[in-house]
Amino acid sequence: MQDMVLQTVAKLLIPFIQLYGMYVIFHGHISPGGGFAGGAIVASSYILYALAHDVGAGFKQFPRLVAKWLESLGGLIFLLVGLVGIIRGVQFLTNIPEWLGQVGSIFSAGIIPLLTVAIGMKVCSTIVTLFYNLMEEDHD
């Protein structure tokens, strides 16, 4: 499926899709959206790329190893943020009151943005990996 129109339009669109996805992830705690929605949007840009080119090209942009790392890191960040609570002497996954910050700014709400980013990473890599692997199965 090597269509020039498709590839050019995809190339034009992908940066904007990714930027929008990042915006949704990083503003998860102050506006609609969050890690799940944002991660899925970023993932959709990679899926668009793979659809316009092919899976092999997609795997070049989003290598399996990177996916594996993002996948595990997303979960590990979540656990580590939770363990910070235990280290501070309160309960697992407790928010950090000193980091609540100015309401409405990006650096506020304690652990929420951190967890949002972790989830965004995880959702993005999961969806891309699932899609690429199933698509690869289909190809040969």
Added chain:
Amino acid sequence: MRAALTTVVLVLIGLILLFMVAEMPTFGEMGPAYNEVAHHYTQCAVDETGATNVISAIILDWRAYDTLGEATVLFAGIAAVLAILAAHGQRKKGR
């Protein structure tokens, strides 16, 4: 035969559920579900978590443990898919 049986069973289940819907709290009203918990979530989100998006505040602060499980479901999904793809290799159909 099996399809007919399933349909009959489902119609029965549907009737029970229909009666239940008729007796349920009305849609759009502040029913019993909108109790002090929901009020607490909407009123104390900014004070307790600092987030203005109440949904984010719920899933990542009040109920973060559920979201850890949710992230794990994603991980489990990918581990399961990659495991079967690895386990069953690239064999041709038939064997």
Added chain:
Amino acid sequence: MISNLVDNLHFLTAILLFLIGFHTMLTHSNLIKKIIGMNIMETGIFLFFISIGYVEGGSAPIIREGTAMVNPLPSALILTGIVVGVSLTAFALALVIKLYRYYGTIDADEIMRLRSNEE
């Protein structure tokens, strides 16, 4: 009672979707259709759960001045539900791909027939 039934049209629709999905899952022999049925059933449940949270005139649960908000908890919970649905669907599709490779068909009855022929 009947008027309540009419007011609860959203719930009724959700239940209907649930039953349609249920029916598809149990009666169709095409495995992809079974998975579609699974998704329809889940969608019905999600719609049902989300509808619980709706309040007449309520806005989305983002804190602003002076607006009534819908109940945020069902929406937050269903976010989890949707993610679970994605994982299950992906896993089921992977299984169907593998079954297709082994048997050359995605029809459950056909697979049963092929297996009993071999034994």
Added chain:
Amino acid sequence: MSHLPVLLVIVYLGSAFLTPLLSRLKRFSANWFAVGVAALGLLVSGTSALYLAEVGPFSYFPGGHPLPWGIEISVDWVAVYMQLTINFIAFMVLIYSKADLIREVEQGAISWYYTLFFLLMAALNGLALAADLFNIYVFTEISSLTACALVAIKSQRQCVEASLKYMILSTLGSGMVLLGISLIYMVTGHLNINVLGQALPAAFAAYPWNILVALSLFIIGFGIKSALFPLHVWLPDAHSSAPTPSSAVLSGLVIKVYVIVLAKIIFQVFGIDLFSAIPIPEVLLLLATFGIFAGSILAIGQKDIKRMLAYSSVAQICYIYMGLALVTETGAVGGLLHVFNHAVMKSSLFLAAGAIIYKTGIRKIEDLAGIGYRMPITMAVFSVGALSMVGIPGFSGFISKYYLAFGALDAGKPFYVAVILLSSLLNAIYYFPIIVRAFFGQGGGKFSRDNLPRMMSLPMLVLAGITVYFGILPGGLVKIVELAAATWLR
């Protein structure tokens, strides 16, 4: 110290996330890592049992938010008892799995196997602790997804088929559970089990339909997942075609954890009064009776040894249902005891059957003649498990049946004593021929050595030892179980 229970979930999740990364290292052995993690898990669950004995039941709130807006983890004797069972069986099975998996699973999938195993363990431990309906749903989903994957990972096509069947039915089950949760939430606005327990009587007065439909949805949903007769259709395929370690864990642990979760929901949310007011215990007892007979009779007709064990699980899970549905404390003690006893017996049986398949490749029961001479240790383990299943005094299976029978008498239902006695006879009909054929059939002669890897025979021997030990000296176990039963039925 109070972090201990949640630490179990964290440890297993962390190991699951780390395994795919670590498996890229050259000298990394996923199996030894898994054994180490399971040993740590057993240690932590043992310590939390000691801690619980010291301070009594307590609650833990991840996120630090109190009820009713936070999530509660309630650490009581049921939870700790389940955790001990889960981690002990997992430890044994993981030791066994090293040699066996090389035969049954492709090389490239072995590290994924352990990843999925860790996730399953995290979910089961989480389920044992969870005191929040939605939390229960999330962990249920993790455990069903990973359980299905642990079936499909074996490189045979019937495993894929069995797994798909299992997966579709269990999705149906979890869909019903979620619908039940939403119905409960709709009329109460709470998700926490203990808060719901207090809010439910008022809600029941206002919206009885919601509550009753939710109760039946929970029972059907978890019934499918725990293979309550007649919703067991997926179990024989899935449990018999899975790799042996998966079979042992699925039959030994997974289905029981769902029963315990269902019991937790019924006793703590709906309460004994509501549960007994409508004839649901009677229906469950009836289904359990049918299940015990149907499972046993179907097991008699099986030719494949693992398939026979799977049908036997269908029958045995019904004892647990029966014990809990009797709604007496002695009955619940019997049911809960059977959770541990059956987990130990069934995993030792599956491991022994797996060892026979590993060594000789024989799956057919009729080909097992004289196997007792070729593999004496394995068949001794199998015999201990089988005798315990039948309920011969001196083995742990007898103890749980003894309590079940007294529970039935306490409840004023002597009919079920007859059911238990008759079912023991049925169990004997399908277990004894195997033992007789193995030790007294033709092809006998001199005993030779098993020649199994030590990692395989050791866990089987330990499990058989436990079966005998708790058959003769059940005191300590019964004490824990009585405390656990008292949390539900006082």
